[in-house]
């Protein structure tokens with residue numbers, strides 16, 4: 001496991017769970033992000049500039065948006081640029097690690113096959129060899145599409161195929177699934193929805209949806225079935241970091257309408273959306289975006305000031321290895337930082353940046369990678385899948401990082417499971433992330449999965465927990481209207497161009513990548 005900056009906390013035997021024999025010791029700790037480093041922003045330790053460097057374009061932040069900007073500059077023949085990144089590795093929320101030698105995601109783990117509105121992402125996938133035109137039709141490389149079985153749900157003591165609750169649900173539930181599918185299709189016809197969002201003009205239908213929570217919209221529609229509501233709440237927590245009572249109806253509808261709609265069981269058009277995924281999650285992509293940058297990528301740099309002047313931009317960053325302050329002079333700066341960070345570090349922040357920072361609310365997240373010495377026993381029903389979710393739980397279940405790897409699927413071999421927990425609805429969650437020990441989060445994980453996998457604790461040997469205090473912008477009611485102008489374009493203030501998924505009001509790969517790509521197109 002790559003734990004260069006993180007010492008493992010002492011191994012500890014967690015309490016005995018279920019009827020399993022005494023649980024063997026479990027070692028664990030925090031990894032992946034450095035809250036302490038992020039907090040250096042508030043009080044940089046040095047004010048004396050040790051050296052000044054020059055570049056044509058400075059990219060602040062090496063997440064998906066920053067890496068996409070770097071790629072687009074190179075495509076345009078602009079090689080004189082530098083990327084400054086806070087962490088030791090580029091990729092932001094889309095990074096990967098290894099646990100006991102097995103690759104696994106630290107955050108984002110999949111990319112749905114892009115629709116035609118996402119042509120920048122389509123181009124990238126073609127460049128990476130994932131998409132090819134064969135006999136006039138685009139086809140994706142089967143090795144990188146999620147292998148079957150893709151998803152399963154633990155419901156009433158059994159696993160069922162797919163995440164929409166179906167097993168022994170009453171006829172009334174099925175009727176509400178059909179009604180919801182019809183409403184999504186009607187809204188798709190009434191107004192455009194696209195991914196990335198800026199490809200769909202924002203009109204009165206969107207504004208009405210944006211003005212209420214998804215829960216309010218469902219209530220007004222008489223869609224009150226508990227199974228439907230749980231499923232939609234799960235989808236919202238999975239994509240937006242918070243559930244139905246927090247995110248807007250725009251977000252809840254966009255989730256389906258910008259892709260292939262919502263398909264009720266028995267719907268002839270029903271198709272499972274193609275998903276690209278890798279054992280290391282979307283880190284597979286960010287590693288490939290970062291690799292050609294070589295020495296132009298400067299990690300472990302905490303940017304604490306970006307100031308514009310007559311001749312361009314001055315950026316100051318703390319080099320955490322040497323604890324010295326370095327200064328960069330550039331003609332342009334692509335600010336690929338989260339909006340709340342950008343509003344803090346940009347001197348004399350423009351009004352639109354201050355307004356966006358005031359409007360945005362962030363969901364904290366937690367990701368736990370658990371190493372198992374052997375495969376788990378399985379309950380009845382659907383076979384182990386890539387994505388495995390427990391009905392009624394507050395977590396998001398786990399992804400089997402080895403599902404895409406044929407060797408790792410060999411029966412009984414060690415494996416890593418990646419468990420996700422979105423905390424946007426949980427009061428004081430950020431505080432809890434900072435102060436609770438890793439054992440607290442490990443207990444939460446074992447509690448959620450205990451019934452489905454009674455042998456999980458006994459087989460777990462190591463757990464690596466990644467905390468995200470400000471993981472992603474939550475599309476709360478009113479946000480799309482507040483961000484309206486900035487969402488439709490690349491926000492710009494003189495030599496500063498802003499690119500981050502936050503500017504879309506929610507965070508997925510397609511939004512971040514397209515924003516980075518388009519910002520780089522604007523460099524004169």
Ligand SMILES: Cc1cc2nc3c(=O)[nH]c(=O)nc-3n(C[C@H](O)[C@H](O)[C@H](O)COP(=O)(O)OP(=O)(O)OC[C@H]3O[C@@H](n4cnc5c(N)ncnc54)[C@H](O)[C@@H]3O)c2cc1C
Nearest residue numbers: 061063064065086092093108109110303471501508509512
């Ligand atoms: C747990 C989790 C799971 C997710 N799963 C998925 C998924 O499966 N599929 C999907 O499409 N999306 C997923 N997402 C959304 C993900 O956020 C986006 O896909 C994408 O990675 C966002 O990229 P970005 O560049 O906009 O932002 P970020 O990832 O936030 O990038 C910003 C970068 O700026 C750096 N930075 C911040 N402050 C400073 C500073 N002061 N100085 C220097 N650098 C700084 C950060 O370290 C980071 O690298 C997930 C997000 C999380 C948190």
